[in-house]
Amino acid sequence: MPRMFGTDGVRGVANTEDLSPELAFALGRAAATLARERSGGRVVGVIGRDTRRSGPMLAAALSAGICSAGGDVVDLGVITTPGVAYVTTHLKADFGVMISASHNPAPDNGIKFFSGDGYKLPDEVEDQLEALVKARPDTMPRPTGAELGSIRQSPEAVEAYVEHLVSTGSPLSGLRVVVDCGHGAAYRLSPEVLRRLGAEVIALNTAPDGLNINAGCGSTHPEVLQEAVRAHGADAGIAHDGDADRCIAVDERGELVDGDQIMAICALDLKARGQLPNDTLVTTVMSNMGLEMLMRRHGIRLVRTKVGDRYVLEEMLKGGHGLGGEQSGHVIFGALSTTGDGILTAVQLLSIVAREKQPLSTLAGRMQRLPQWLENVRVGRKEGWEQNQAIQAAIARAEAEMAGQGRVLVRASGTEPLIRVMLEGTDMAHIQRLAASIAEVIRTELQ
Template sequence: MTRKYFGTDGIRGLTNTPPMTAEVAMKVGQAAGQKFLRGSHKHRVVIGKDTRLSGYMMESALTAGFTSVGMDVVQVGPMPTPAVAMLTRSMRADLGVMISASHNPFHDNGIKLFGPDGYKLSDDDEREIEALLGTDIALAAPAAIGRARRIDDAQGRYIHFAKSTFPEALRLDGLKVVLDCAHGAAYKVAPEALWELGAEVIAIGVSPDGFNINDQIGSTHPAALQAKVVETGAAIGIALDGDADRLIVVDEKGKIIDGDQLMALITQRWQQDGRLRGGGLVATVMSNLGLERFLKGIGLELFRAQVGDRYVLEMMRARGLNVGGEQSGHIILSDYATTGDGLVAALQVLSVLVATGKPASEVLHLFDTLPQLLKNVRFAGGAPLEAASVKAAIAAGEARLNGTGRLLIRKSGTEPLIRVMAEGEDIGVVTEVVDEICAAVQDSK
């Protein structure tokens, strides 16, 4: 069955345009609620959101849907995606919902669903919910309608959890950290957690107004962080995205450190501490060959999953590994969390920094990357990758790389984009290959 609503990370789209409407959100609440009405206990769903304007509308619609089928709703307000997953488990809820479009602009929104175990729903679960969306869903009797309540201590619970992942023997005293929260879900909890651990926190991106989430700030727009780190003489800069499930770091010189280097650092440290399980790391097809070579050099293996942190996690669970993630900064540390957690990953990086006493530029650069270029081509419809001209351009690109690099072409699971990535020893060849394929995709419209 082809999925109409769910992509690689829940349901996402332009607000007030199908499927991201209040009407669809209410139906999703009813359908998901019906699927997870199991047993005779009182059923509960935890709903969190980021700071975009449409979050209020979507929260109300989802609440109406869940309560109408007999589920109680606990609203936790603006909270990171991993916090919702954690609270779903700790509150013994049947379901968790995060209302967010992650790193997208304010005008988009999304719905991510977590099962009672705190893990994102499987493809099969999402297909079942989609099937229910087209049916008449049985509503609860008047006396069985669910209740909705908002809890006030959710932020404190998550801060306590995040701090518990930081080594007890260490503190962040005297460490100047610039923290960019993207005007998003972590704008309160992340600065508080670092401050409580002793850091001198210079916070930016902590004044959400409903419209400025991810607007030239956050992990996908690190220029503001780079400038502030250099300006203030900070030891390190940390950037989260709108829902705080991804992390990008900037060293004291203002250089960006991506998820590949961060995963290498954590994996190596955990190997040294005897904490690493599974003999390696799960990343995706997007991760740089330099990471693969680095891991091989320290006796570890890189396992590659398809793009999407849920697929990384599935492979981690199947192979028994406890570190995984994406080049974009989604880092999953399954000893602590069931999904990517930017703050928890940042605390692991900071623990290495303070333990070694070395500058970030030295600690965070573990391998040289191969030249890699990724470009996105937006399309209006159709199937560009099926066009003969595009197939020919891809074949020509593979021939030019001639076994010295990689070529990866894929359709985005959340946006109407074709993503074209090439990697190899020669940046000139890599650039030409990507440009030629992108041109072919554009001409195929």
């Protein structure tokens, strides 16, 4: 039987067997039970969600499960994923839960847990939760009367998160910024934070209806933001995904500034101010070699991990490093947050623009990208692709043809039925052709 928890919590189409209200209830009961076993007393769980229609349904089921096992719930309503992590630590709660499927379409949803310290649960704790869920229901406590849990809202805790974000930034007076909230979790918070810092904010896609999250907008469709930045003559643009744990930027010319460039700008700024621990940046195997070359020139070591912000964070914590992230726009500022935070990243990036008094295009232009091409190959099954001889032969042929002038990276998505084929080299047409040849073999073998 496949593991219930993927690389980023439990995900699936909401109200199906993969992610049903019954499963959410069971997860809530299991989380409260496990927390009570560890604390020996009454426990508190923090719950937040993005704007999907299924969010209130799953939140209600989770809350009922937690209360049924004797835990109290602080329901934050619509808030970002990093907002849940922050409030969990701020309230000294036992655990936090975010209901979101990030950049996925509206019918999907997910349940992601944080421990009391604001970090994602380690695999072994997720395994304990899964074992409790799969056990007989009567193996978990079912208190009555005063021992039942309660549910309350806490707008003041959400305000504390907003104040924290504002406290990390520099004055942004004089900057005009377009923010594409993607009808997602940041639709109120991101414009509010930037306005409090003094920026003139033009906010896009701030009318969620439960079905329009990520629909032709947000970080997965940056062309909307690019056009708006040009139309408004803005200094910069920011686009969030559904749960706002990442952001993509656009410079004043309407050109994309991806996660690699954002990390480059922030790493150079932190190093110049003596605030980059170990003079090290942690990123994944997907980051462009241009980032590595720039960091080397400035005396910054680049450490690569497997794809996934959890692996970046693990390496940061293990090595005592303060900055890490992904090309997709997940950026982790270790001194300010326990997870990637798209609003926090926007604040840090725009603060550098304001302090340096240079256009974002100039700051981003310090990093020269090598041509990179990514193909997402939808497959019938992901299992066994690494042992497939035809796929491995196709990869080997591409590597031989590149003759050391680039790299090939093939990996399975952790959240979707996709095999991702990424090539990097000196000639775009060449790497596109090689990527297409590998992708065709994968489709044939894994249909």
